Amino acid sequence: MANQTKKLTKGDLFSAFIRSNFLQGSWNFERMQALGYCFGMVPIIKRLYEGQERKDAIKRHLEFYNTQPFVTAPIIGITAAMEEQRANGADIPDSVINGIKVGMMGPLAGVGDPIFWGTLRPMTAALGASIALTGSLFGPILFFVLFNAVRLAVRWYGIEYGYSKGTDIVKDVAGNKLQKLTEGASILGLFVMGALVCKWTSVNVPLVVSTVTMLDGKIAVTTVQDIFNQLMPGLIPLILTFICMDLLKKKVNALWIIFGLFAVGIAGFAMGILK
């Protein structure tokens, strides 16, 4: 009965890849990305199951699911491989498939969040923004192309990798390869953040500390900002950053902090302390 074997085609996986770009479309507070995950699995379910089995498969993939969106790719790959085995008669109960999904989404989000949201996007966005501030279209284009090239590669190769490795991938998640990647990304991200805090901020305190008439008749004016700049440029933004980090850790809403800083700016400007 060899002709009974059900096989996923490259086209099915490609279709799942395209659909996985819409993972979060129906994000809701009850089951979060559950419907989006099922939406990604539709071509696979369509190929493998019919009748009652199809109903069960849809139900199976409507269970609670939430992770960093891009790292969903390998999970889709693995579940596709498992569903294929199951459709060919392997005894894989629902609980195992859901166990893999739930078991992987936590650790993978722990890797995906610092790499994509903590490093890749801030870095490509800051690079694009620094060019955009000069009014050059190259800035937005650079951001869009760089970010999406990496993202789409992760999505496609992630699905392929997950599908070809199947459940073996769990070993990779447990191993230190992903830990290395996360730690490396964090180092890169934090280093660049340090540079951004210093250079891509501007604070000017024009308060005059002393006005000295030099021997040659020139007048040397020293402002508070001059003193700060001699000591350590960017010191005020650094202190502000730490205050913000502390407030955020105390669960203060980021927008309130922004409004607070706006108030500081307006008050400082009105009193002539800030320029």
Place this chain on the structure above:
Amino acid sequence: MELSTLQIVAVFLMSCICGMGSILDEFQTHRPLIACTLTGLILGDMTTGIIIGGTLEMIALGWMNIGAAVAPDAALASVISTILVIAGNQSIGAGIAIAMPLAAAGQVLTIIVRTITIFFQHKADDYAREGNLTGIDICHLLALFIQALRISIPAVLVAMFVGTGAVQSLLAAIPPVITGGLQVAGGFIVVVGYAMVINMMGAKYLMPFFFLGFVFAAFTNFNLVAFGVIGLVMAIVYIQLNPKYQATTAVAATAGGNANNNDLDDDLDD
């Protein structure tokens, strides 16, 4: 400036794309760099759009959806503030200031929509019982469409009324001390985003790299690309030398000759 019908239709379509980007978080069409540039293009002043985009992008650098937490909404803030600056003749500083309450409003709107879409989740359960895959697709895409309307309806309303005298005089009534102060605040408000990114990393023991980056920036004229390369090199060296990762390498080295080389390659690939 009054917008033409064609421009309003274009604003509708573009803000639908931005609204979808905001929930999907995939192509980043909701980020200020993209959304403001597109809005500027439609309104006939792309350069201003790009500059607003760059300024807002730095502020929004740390706005991210982690787990079930919902970030301030960059899409609504970007599209409407750019319309107000270009078509409403406002300064960029004022536009940035208006963008912040808009981000808060967008955040509330997406929370409402994310609650409404629970309905589609349940409708999908019904379709699962019927084995109806098309029904699943429809449920998912309808939910996505509501997220698109969340941005495009407010954006079109603003685009229609921005040219009217009432809106213009309202915007003109903002005193210069406010706009000036907002401009000043714009210089350091970006630290909130930086703080969010640093907190998210949650790696206190790696903070020396943050300070190193800070001091490097204070005393050199390197650009961001240079910082990226230096950061990458340090990350690779750190991982190669870290004793935590040495145990497996040592075992592999005794097992086979080339293991060390392979490990180095892996690190470079990372």
